[in-house]
Amino acid sequence: MRIGTGYDVHRLVEGRKLILGGVEIEHSKGLDGHSDADVLVHAIMDALLGAAALGDIGRHFPDTDDRYKGISSMKLLDEVKDLLLKEGYIVGNIDATVIAQEPKLAGYIEEMRNNIAKALEVERECVNIKATTEERLGFTGRLEGISAQAVCLLEAIRDIGFADMSSGSSCGMNCGRCPRENI
Numbered sequence: 001m002r003i004g005t006g007y008d009v010h011r012l013v014e015g016r017k018l019i020l021g022g023v024e025i026e027h028s029k030g031l032d033g034h035s036d037a038d039v040l041v042h043a044i045m046d047a048l049l050g051a052a053a054l055g056d057i058g059r060h061f062p063d064t065d066d067r068y069k070g071i072s073s074m075k076l077l078d079e080v081k082d083l084l085l086k087e088g089y090i091v092g093n094i095d096a097t098v099i100a101q102e103p104k105l106a107g108y109i110e111e112m113r114n115n116i117a118k119a120l121e122v123e124r125e126c127v128n129i130k131a132t133t134e135e136r137l138g139f140t141g142r143l144e145g146i147s148a149q150a151v152c153l154l155e156a157i158r159d160i161g162f163a164d165m166s167s168g169s170s171c172g173m174n175c176g177r178c179p180r181e182n183i
């Protein structure tokens with residue numbers, strides 16, 4: 001087992017969509033960034049990459065590369081999942097927190113969980129997302145930006161009894177955790 005943490009922050013600006021967890025959220029401002037600036041997914045990707053000792057999202061998806069201009073962070077999360085599989089890891093669980101004074105996110109949390117679980121090919125119960133404010137303190141409290149933190153647990157495929165993943169087969173347990181069972 002390996003654990004990782006991730007953190008991301010983006011400034012709120014006029015003229016951009018607000019995307020969190022792959023969900024477009026009604027708000028007067030959006031997050032500024034090279035991609036869609038989804039701070040939640042960015043924090044999760046950094047946690048996953050860190051747990052596997054694969055660096056961070058800037059290393060894999062630099063903001064100097066035009067291929068990633070405006071790209072959906074959910075697409076990048078799918079690429080991170082593929083990197084993890086190549087290294088022999090699957091996601092055990094993720095726990096993430098979005099820090100935003102506005103907008104209220106409770107009504108979007110389940111859709112975010114579903115999106116992230118689907119991209120990572122894990123059960124929804126393996127993904128937890130929370131939202132909080134900072135009681136009008138700091139840059140998030142002043143509505144200048146939104147941040148997110150994430151922690152994850154990765155499990156080595158060899159440690160949980162999966163067969164050779166390169167052959168496209170699973171261990172046959174049909175537990176719903178093998179990423180190849182859904183292919």
